[in-house]
Amino acid sequence: MSGPRGGTRRPTSRRRRPALDGARLTAYDVLDGVTSRAAYANLLLPQLLRERAADLNGRDAAFATQLAYGALRATGTLDAVLAPLVSRPLAELDPRVLDLLRLGAYQLLDLRVPAHAAVDTTVALTRAIVGTGASGLVNAVLRKVAAGGDRAAWVEQLGGDGDQRLALATDHPRWVVEAWRDALGADAGELEAALLADGAAPEVHLVARRVPREQLVAESGGEPGPWSPYAVRLGGGDPARVPSVRAGRAAVQDEGSQLAALLLARAPLEGRDAAWLDVCAGPGGKAGLLAAVRPEGVRITAADRAPHRAELVRQALGEEAGVEVVVADGRTPPWPSGSFDRVLLDAPCTGLGALRRRPEVRWRRTADDVAPLAELQTALLDGALASVRPGGVVAYVTCSPHTAETVAVVDAAAGRDDVEVLPVAPLFPEVPGMARGDHGQLWPHRHGTDAMFLALLRRTR
Numbered sequence: 001m002s003g004p005r006g007g008t009r010r011p012t013s014r015r016r017r018p019a020l021d022g023a024r025l026t027a028y029d030v031l032d033g034v035t036s037r038a039a040y041a042n043l044l045l046p047q048l049l050r051e052r053a054a055d056l057n058g059r060d061a062a063f064a065t066q067l068a069y070g071a072l073r074a075t076g077t078l079d080a081v082l083a084p085l086v087s088r089p090l091a092e093l094d095p096r097v098l099d100l101l102r103l104g105a106y107q108l109l110d111l112r113v114p115a116h117a118a119v120d121t122t123v124a125l126t127r128a129i130v131g132t133g134a135s136g137l138v139n140a141v142l143r144k145v146a147a148g149g150d151r152a153a154w155v156e157q158l159g160g161d162g163d164q165r166l167a168l169a170t171d172h173p174r175w176v177v178e179a180w181r182d183a184l185g186a187d188a189g190e191l192e193a194a195l196l197a198d199g200a201a202p203e204v205h206l207v208a209r210r211v212p213r214e215q216l217v218a219e220s221g222g223e224p225g226p227w228s229p230y231a232v233r234l235g236g237g238d239p240a241r242v243p244s245v246r247a248g249r250a251a252v253q254d255e256g257s258q259l260a261a262l263l264l265a266r267a268p269l270e271g272r273d274a275a276w277l278d279v280c281a282g283p284g285g286k287a288g289l290l291a292a293v294r295p296e297g298v299r300i301t302a303a304d305r306a307p308h309r310a311e312l313v314r315q316a317l318g319e320e321a322g323v324e325v326v327v328a329d330g331r332t333p334p335w336p337s338g339s340f341d342r343v344l345l346d347a348p349c350t351g352l353g354a355l356r357r358r359p360e361v362r363w364r365r366t367a368d369d370v371a372p373l374a375e376l377q378t379a380l381l382d383g384a385l386a387s388v389r390p391g392g393v394v395a396y397v398t399c400s401p402h403t404a405e406t407v408a409v410v411d412a413a414a415g416r417d418d419v420e421v422l423p424v425a426p427l428f429p430e431v432p433g434m435a436r437g438d439h440g441q442l443w444p445h446r447h448g449t450d451a452m453f454l455a456l457l458r459r460t461r
């Protein structure tokens with residue numbers, strides 16, 4: 001223990017002078033990037049931590065992460081607490097002040113940061129970032145937040161019906177709570193567990209593509225994943241340091257996404273099995289696993305409408321033989337009808353199944369986003385069914401459990417007289433609790449994966 005030396009005096013008061021600390025400043029910069037530039041926190045935060053590595057130790061980096069992710073996840077709840085304490089609508093506040101209020105309020109509601117530290121440090125940040133004028137408002141509002149108690153006390157005070165309380169307690173917009181209840185159907189008793197799981201940091205999963213899984217386990221110090229025979233779950237550590245990841249023989253991939261690719265590979269098929277299509281392939285995660293597990297001689301076409309996403313597929317697949325990457329719109333396929341034996345449609349979606357990874361997405365998305373995406377998904381599924389030969393299969397997957405993007409899209413296609421639905425769960429006997437009718441649904445709270453939806457269709461003629 002180092003004591004005071006060379007005339008340095010111990011502070012006489014236990015209450016330390018508020019200083020601009022690097023962790024809080026970094027968390028603020030992440031909130032500001034998300035608010036003012038629509039940045040993604042999971043990209044911006046690691047970048048800032050790298051740039052500021054000389055000034056932030058491991059604990060600072062961990063605290064900045066907890067603050068930034070926590071405050072972004074809780075934005076709606078924090079705003080519900082702040083709104084009655086500010087005389088103007090929150091939307092009329094200087095956005096920087098609103099972000100600072102959120103940062104302070106989050107510490108008061110959810111962290112064991114002493115109230116005076118949360119308030120004083122946020123006031124100091126406000127003074128430095130916005131100016132002295134705004135610091136009075138921040139000071140006054142945060143004191144009222146502190147006086148109202150912790151999150152449980154605030155949820156109690158704000159009141160509302162059951163869904164409203166769940167929304168506030170678990171940091172979801174109400175429309176997502178309703179969508180989750182609907183998606184869980186008969187298992188709606190798991191609603192709170194499902195919502196809470198969106199607040200837990202996800203484990204990093206690796207996929208062993210061109211390396212035996214046991215070797216990847218040994219290299220990474222991880223554990224075999226319970227569901228995919230290619231998955232390794234990491235307890236911690238930087239995946240980029242794992243030799244097979246560096247060499248491109250393994251990659252980071254959620255175990256649910258691995259099952260989505262395996263669904264296509266495992267689907268029962270009669271006759272020719274030589275040409276596979278991944279119609280929305282960018283950035284190439286599932287195409288990479290498909291390339292590794294395909295039987296010898298199978299050619300893969302990996303398409304994406306966005307040229308830069310197609311380029312990412314090219315980079316991800318590197319030297320793979322028998323893989324063609326093309327820029328194409330899956331709604332109007334440029335290849336002859338019935339060209340493929342198996343087609344994977346990993347459709348663009350709201351991404352609500354991956355809320356654990358992208359804390360701000362739950363507030364950026366709105367219920368109005370769903371219908372246009374469902375329209376796109378429907379058109380893409382039509383294109384996928386046109387691309388597959390009679391007798392061939394289409395795997396339709398989304399990283400969202402929302403019924404309008406999943407069951408409704410597939411049901412509409414299944415109404416055609418040349419399409420039959422194949423049951424998904426029997427193809428994964430090792431994965432309990434994944435049946436959603438004939439389809440498959442993974443959940444973070446049940447499976448420790450993203451909430452992937454999986455459906456299988458056969459074109460009958």
Ligand SMILES: C[S@@+](CC[C@H](N)C(=O)[O-])C[C@H]1O[C@@H](n2cnc3c(N)ncnc32)[C@H](O)[C@@H]1O
Nearest residue numbers: 280281282283284285286304305329330346348
């Ligand atoms: C969910 S992501 C695919 C993820 C990818 N399968 C993977 O595992 O890495 C959806 C992709 O669909 C692409 N996309 C969107 N609209 C499309 C369209 N009309 N035709 C083809 N690709 C499209 C997007 O550019 C995006 O890369």
